[in-house]
Amino acid sequence: MSSRALSPAEPERCSTPPGGNTTQVVLATLAGAGDEALDVLGGLDIAVVDEAAQATEPAAWLALLRARRAVLAGDSKQLPPTILSQEAAAQVQICC
Numbered sequence: 761m762s763s764r765a766l767s768p769a770e771p772e773r774c775s776t777p778p779g780g781n782t783t784q785v786v787l788a789t790l791a792g793a794g795d796e797a798l799d800v801l802g803g804l805d806i807a808v809v810d811e812a813a814q815a816t817e818p819a820a821w822l823a824l825l826r827a828r829r830a831v832l833a834g835d836s837k838q839l840p841p842t843i844l845s846q847e848a849a850a851q852v853q854i855c856c
Contacts, residue, residue: 790815794822803828810834813841 786801790809807827809820813834824830843849 788823790819790823793826798826805829806831808833811839814839816842816844 784801786798786804788795788798793807804827806829807823808831809815809823810833812820812832813836820832841852843852
């Protein structure tokens with residue numbers, strides 16, 4: 761299988777598995793999820809935001825508003841949360 765870069769307006773289609781079901785997967789950064797080129801896809805079934813604690817709320821909404829369901833994933837043992845408000849940071853105690 762050869763690989764090539766795809767534009768957001770040209771999502772790669774998966775081959776049809778036995779039974780005829782197809783799956784479409786779109787990978788994007790949070791900023792890229794807001795690109796107008798993705799409008800041709802309509803809504804997404806699910807959005808997965810990895811390292812969700814690192815995402816700012818406005819950036820996450822770009823992906824979340826495109827999907828009917830969402831999974832927010834992250835590991836506090838790897839990266840601490842992004843906290844922009846000094847007041848909120850004072851109220852949060854981040855362990856180990």
